[in-house]
Amino acid sequence: MEEKEEKGFVIKDRRKFSMDEAEREPAGETIEEPKAKDEAKAKAEFQEAAKKEEEKSRLSLPEVSFSTFVFSLSSSALVHLGEIPGPDTQRVQVDLPMAKQIIDTLGMLQDKTRGNLDPDEDRLLKTVLYDLRMRYVQKSSQ
Template identity: 55%
Template sequence: MVEEKEKREDLPPVNFSMFILSLNTSALVHLGELPDPHSQQKKKDLALARQTIDILDMLKEKTRGNLTREEEKLLDTILYELRMIYLRVSGGK
């Protein structure tokens, strides 16, 4: 129980940017760019990658006008980079 509490204390605070970065990491794992944290294997799951990119795009639309400039830039940059990687690894499909 104490060990679990210590792990939670080591985590960064939850905010919108951290949430977006977490989704970015998930998408990169699904795109095969990063190893799965459990298996340590790189494996592509393009359907899950596409879904995560779509979630980020939905968040962009739903939060329009409510983000700081930094949050908006982060979201735009992440979406652009993920879409480019998706096109590369999917063969443009």
């Protein structure tokens, strides 16, 4: 019959609780300490789980690029303009100050990236900004 190896370490609490107990050493609490083999096994299992999770997320999320970033901001602006329902509530709500903030952020991005975008990215940003600005003006004048 195999003996089950005990895992663990002992923690001794040496704090003094009162002046009378100054000479007395309180009993320690026993807490299990993983052995080196178990640590290596746990680390390997963690890495395996992390790889699987990373693979799952890579399959479900689009590649990060300038275009997907612009589309993400644009979608957020459309939610705040009340053009599409919010992803969490599935309700249409208008929040013009938040929509303006996102549109201004896209405008700042256009200014800061001027001359550094390829023609397709530049055209996408200009088109999205034009569309969002027109929608904002229309919503704010209602």
